[in-house]
Amino acid sequence: xxxxxxxxxxxxxxxTVQAVIDDVRLRGDAAVREYxxxxxxxxxDRLKVSDSELSEAEAAVAPELKDALLLAHHNIKKFHEAxxxxxxxIETQPGVTCWQKAVxxxxxxxxxxxxxxxxxxxxxxxxxxxKIAGCxxxxxxxxxxxxxxxxxxxxxxxxxxxxxxxxxxxGVQAIAAMAYGTESVPKxxxxxxxxxxxxxxxKQIVSLHDVAIDMPAGPSEVAIVxxxxxxxxxxxxxxxxxxxxxxDSQALLVTTSKTMLNDVESExxxxxxxxxxxxIAAESLKHSKLVCVDTIDHAMDIINEYxxxxxxxxxxxxxxxxxxxxxAGSVFLGNYSCESAGDYASGTNHTLPTSGYARAxxxxxxxxxIRKITFQELTPEGIRNIGPSVAVMAHNEQLExxxxxxxxxxETISQK
Amino acid sequence: xxxxxxxxxxxxxxxTVQAVIDDVRLRGDAAVREYxxxxxxxxxDRLKVSDSELSEAEAAVAPELKDALLLAHHNIKKFHEAxxxxxxxIETQPGVTCWQKAVxxxxxxxxxxxxxxxxxxxxxxxxxxxKIAGCxxxxxxxxxxxxxxxxxxxxxxxxxxxxxxxxxxxGVQAIAAMAYGTESVPKxxxxxxxxxxxxxxxKQIVSLHDVAIDMPAGPSEVAIVxxxxxxxxxxxxxxxxxxxxxxDSQALLVTTSKTMLNDVESExxxxxxxxxxxxIAAESLKHSKLVCVDTIDHAMDIINEYxxxxxxxxxxxxxxxxxxxxxAGSVFLGNYSCESAGDYASGTNHTLPTSGYARAxxxxxxxxxIRKITFQELTPEGIRNIGPSVAVMAHNEQLExxxxxxxxxxETISQK
Numbered sequence: 001x002x003x004x005x006x007x008x009x010x011x012x013x014x015x016t017v018q019a020v021i022d023d024v025r026l027r028g029d030a031a032v033r034e035y036x037x038x039x040x041x042x043x044x045d046r047l048k049v050s051d052s053e054l055s056e057a058e059a060a061v062a063p064e065l066k067d068a069l070l071l072a073h074h075n076i077k078k079f080h081e082a083x084x085x086x087x088x089x090i091e092t093q094p095g096v097t098c099w100q101k102a103v104x105x106x107x108x109x110x111x112x113x114x115x116x117x118x119x120x121x122x123x124x125x126x127x128x129x130x131k132i133a134g135c136x137x138x139x140x141x142x143x144x145x146x147x148x149x150x151x152x153x154x155x156x157x158x159x160x161x162x163x164x165x166x167x168x169x170x171g172v173q174a175i176a177a178m179a180y181g182t183e184s185v186p187k188x189x190x191x192x193x194x195x196x197x198x199x200x201x202x203k204q205i206v207s208l209h210d211v212a213i214d215m216p217a218g219p220s221e222v223a224i225v226x227x228x229x230x231x232x233x234x235x236x237x238x239x240x241x242x243x244x245x246x247x248d249s250q251a252l253l254v255t256t257s258k259t260m261l262n263d264v265e266s267e268x269x270x271x272x273x274x275x276x277x278x279x280i281a282a283e284s285l286k287h288s289k290l291v292c293v294d295t296i297d298h299a300m301d302i303i304n305e306y307x308x309x310x311x312x313x314x315x316x317x318x319x320x321x322x323x324x325x326x327x328a329g330s331v332f333l334g335n336y337s338c339e340s341a342g343d344y345a346s347g348t349n350h351t352l353p354t355s356g357y358a359r360a361x362x363x364x365x366x367x368x369x370i371r372k373i374t375f376q377e378l379t380p381e382g383i384r385n386i387g388p389s390v391a392v393m394a395h396n397e398q399l400e401x402x403x404x405x406x407x408x409x410x411e412t413i414s415q416k
Numbered sequence: 417x418x419x420x421x422x423x424x425x426x427x428x429x430x431x432t433v434q435a436v437i438d439d440v441r442l443r444g445d446a447a448v449r450e451y452x453x454x455x456x457x458x459x460x461d462r463l464k465v466s467d468s469e470l471s472e473a474e475a476a477v478a479p480e481l482k483d484a485l486l487l488a489h490h491n492i493k494k495f496h497e498a499x500x501x502x503x504x505x506i507e508t509q510p511g512v513t514c515w516q517k518a519v520x521x522x523x524x525x526x527x528x529x530x531x532x533x534x535x536x537x538x539x540x541x542x543x544x545x546x547k548i549a550g551c552x553x554x555x556x557x558x559x560x561x562x563x564x565x566x567x568x569x570x571x572x573x574x575x576x577x578x579x580x581x582x583x584x585x586x587g588v589q590a591i592a593a594m595a596y597g598t599e600s601v602p603k604x605x606x607x608x609x610x611x612x613x614x615x616x617x618x619k620q621i622v623s624l625h626d627v628a629i630d631m632p633a634g635p636s637e638v639a640i641v642x643x644x645x646x647x648x649x650x651x652x653x654x655x656x657x658x659x660x661x662x663x664d665s666q667a668l669l670v671t672t673s674k675t676m677l678n679d680v681e682s683e684x685x686x687x688x689x690x691x692x693x694x695x696i697a698a699e700s701l702k703h704s705k706l707v708c709v710d711t712i713d714h715a716m717d718i719i720n721e722y723x724x725x726x727x728x729x730x731x732x733x734x735x736x737x738x739x740x741x742x743x744a745g746s747v748f749l750g751n752y753s754c755e756s757a758g759d760y761a762s763g764t765n766h767t768l769p770t771s772g773y774a775r776a777x778x779x780x781x782x783x784x785x786i787r788k789i790t791f792q793e794l795t796p797e798g799i800r801n802i803g804p805s806v807a808v809m810a811h812n813e814q815l816e817x818x819x820x821x822x823x824x825x826x827e828t829i830s831q832k
Binding site: 064067090092100118189209237245275338341342346349365376389402 | 751789812
C-alpha cells in the first residue's frame with residue numbers, strides 16, 4: 001500500500017522567484033526595501049533590528065512565555081551539546097594516520113517565517129545548535145509586521161539563543177540577501193529554516209550554485225502507528241495538531257485495531273469542532289488517511305514506504321517496534337510522547353525532512369552546522385607502506401603525475 | 417587577496433540534460449539503450465553486468481593491481497569503520513529521554529565515470545562506506561567501452577568492496593535511471609560520484625525533487641602552503657598531479673619564501689616536460705597560481721577564503737598551522753603527505769567539496785550513507801516537567817491543537 005502525498009508544481013513560481021533573487025543580487029538593500037514594501041507592505045529605513053527594539057521586546061514578553069523559552073532552550077541545548085563530534089586518530093597502516101575534525105561553518109543564515117503566528121520555536125531550534133557549533137556569524141531574517149516590527153517573542157528567543165544579528169526581511173528577498181550579501185546583510189554559506197513555497201523555491205535556486213541549504217522541504221506531516229493499547233483521544237489530538245499546520249499538511253493513522261480506527265475517527269470529529277484553526281484542519285483532513293492493517297509489521301512496511309517527517313508509535317512494545325523504523329525524521333515513543341513535545345521543548349530538533357526526504361536526509365542537528373574536515377599525516381614509514389600501492393593504482397588510472405608525487409618521495413626516503 | 421576560479425555556465429546544458437532525464441523517466445530501459453548507442457556508441461542487449469563478465473574481469477586484472485586495491489580497501493575500510501555513530505541517550509529533563517540512531521540509507525546509487533582511464537579508486541571510495549553503513553541496495557553505473565564492457569579493474573574493485581549490482585550505463589542516462597528506476601535499474605534514494613558537466617547537471621536536476629546527491633561538484637583543485645622547509649620537487653609534483661586532472665583543474669601555491677616560489681616554478685617547468693598528460697596539465701597551469709606572502713597567517717587567510725578541496729601544509733610546524741584551517745575538504749600534513757596518498761590508499765575519502773563548497777559541505781564519509789533519526793520517550797513525569805511550557809509556547813504560536821495534545825495528557829496524569 002502506497003500513500004500519496006498532495007502535490008504542488010513549483011515550476012511556475014521559479015521565474016518570479018529568480019527575478020527577485022537577481023534583483024537583490026544586483027541592487028542589494030535598495031531592492032530588499034522595495035520588495036519589503038511590495039510584499040510586507042512596510043517602509044523600512046533600517047533593516048537591522050536595533051538595540052532599542054531588542055530592549056522593548058524584553059519588556060513585551062510575558063514572564064511565563066519567557067520561562068517556557070528558557071526551559072525549551074535548556075533542553076535543546078542539552079541534547080545538541082551531546083552531539084559534539086570528537087574525531088579519533090586512526091592509524092590505517094604504520095605511519096599513516098587519518099582523522100576527522102569538526103569545524104563550524106563560519107557564516108550561517110536562519111530564516112524564520114512570519115505569517116499569522118510568531119514562530120519563536122524555530123528561532124530556538126536553529127540558533128541553539130548554530131551557537132553550540134561555534135558559527136562565527138549567525139544572521140537571522142524574519143518578515144516584519146505592517147508596523148515594521150518583529151514579534152517580541154522572536155527577539156527574546158534570539159537573545160536567549162545568543163543571536164543578535166537580526167534583520168527585518170522576509171520571503172525571497174531574505175533568502176537572496178543572505179545568499180549574496182547586501183550593504184546591510186552579511187553573505188552566509190548555508191541557509192536554514194522553513195517558509196512558504198516562494199521561500200522554498202528561493203532556497204533551492206540559490207543552493208544550485210551559491211550556498212548550501214539545510215534540506216529541501218514540503219508540507220509538514222505525521223504518521224501514527226497505534227495498536228489497541230493506544231489512547232484514541234491522544235491519537236486524535238496528535239492527528240489534529242498536524243492538520244492545523246496548513247491545508248497541505250498530511251496526517252496518517254495506521255492501526256491494527258478496527259475499534260481504534262473508529263474511536264479515533266469519532267474523536268477527531270469531536271475535537272475538530274472546538275479548534276480555532278478548524279477550517280485549515282478540516283481542509284487538511286481531506287487528504288489525511290486512517291488505515292487498518294492486520295499486523296504491526298504490515299503497518300511498519302507502509303510507514304517505511306511513506307517515510308514520514310514525524311512518526312508516533314502508540315503501541316505497547318514501542319521499543320521493539322522502534323527497531324523496525326527505516327525511514328522517518330523523528331520518532332515519538334508510546335502514549336506520552338506527543339509530537340508537540342518535540343516541536344517545542346523536549347530537546348530534539350523540529351526541523352525535519354518532509355515529503356519522503358527522510359529516505360535520504362536527516363533532520364537538522366549539530367552536524368548541520370559543522371563540516372568534518374579530514375586530515376592525514378604520513379611518515380617515511382607510511383610512504384614505504386602504501387607508496388608502492390599508490391603508484392600502481394595511479395599508473396593504472398593513467399595519472400602519471402599522481403604516481404610521480406608518490407615515487408619521488410619514496411625514492412628520497414630510500415636514498416637516506 | 418581573492419583567488420578566482422575558472423567559471424563555466426551550466427545553464428546552456430540544462431535543457432539537453434533535462435530532455436534525456438525526462439525520456440529515461442518515461443521510457444526506461446529502451447531510452448537508456450538508445451542513449452548508450454548515441455553517446456557511448458555501443459549496442460547493449462543487457463544493461464546489467466553478468467556473472468561471467470565478473471569472472472572474466474578477475475582473470476584480467478594483474479596481481480599487483482589487485483594487491484594494491486586490497487590494501488587501499490583495507491585502509492579505507494579501517495578509517496570509515498571508525499566513523500560509526502553511537503547515539504547517546506540524553507535525559508534533558510527527568511522523564512524526557514532523547515537520542516539519535518544511525519540508520520543506513522536503504523538504496524544508494526554510485527556513479528563511476530568512464531573516459532580515458534578506469535576510475536576504480538572511486539569505486540572503492542564510494543562502495544566501501546556504503547557497505548559499512550549497511551545500505552541494502554548498492555547500485556553502480558559506469559559507461560561501457562565501445563565493446564560494451566566495463567574495465568576489469570572497476571569490476572574487481574566493486575567485488576572487493578562487496579558490490580555486485582553493476583550496470584553498463586553512463587552519463588545523464590545513468591543518473592536518470594538511478595533517480596527514477598527502469599525495468600533493469602532499481603530506483604535509489606541518493607546518488608554519489610563524480611562526472612563531467614552533463615552528469616553534474618543531471619545530478620543537480622534530479623536532486624531538486626526526487627533524490628539526494630552527495631554534493632554539488634566542480635573541477636578538482638589543490639592549494640599548497642609552503643614555507644622554506646618544503647621540498648620544491650615534491651611541491652611541484654603535487655601541483656602537477658592536480659593540473660593533470662583536467663584543463664579546468666586549479667592548483668595554487670601560497671608560500672612565505674620567494675626562493676621556494678622560484679624553485680617550485682622551475683621544478684614545475686622541468687617535471688611538466690616528461691608528463692604523458694602534458695597538454696592537459698599545461699592548459700590547467702594557465703589558471704593556476706603561485707603567490708608569495710609575508711606570513712603563514714596571511715597564507716592561511718587566503719586559503720580559508722579560497723576553501724580548497726585539497727590542502728597540503730608543507731610547513732615545519734604543520735600541526736599548529738592545521739589548527740588555523742577553517743575551510744578545506746581534506747588536509748595533508750607535512751612533506752610526506754602527498755595528495756595522491758589520499759586519492760588512493762591512505763584511508764580518507766577522495767570525494768570532496770570543490771569550487772569553494774568546502775565552506776559549507778564535508779567530503780563523503782560514513783555519514784553520507786546514513787541518516788540520524790531522532791527518538792524520544794516521555795514518561796508521565798516528563799509530561800509534568802515540560803508539559804506546561806509546551807502548552808504556553810503552542811498557545812503563543814496560535815497552535816491550539818498542539819497545546820491540546822499536551823494538556824490532554826497532562827490532565828490524564830493529574831487525574832490519576
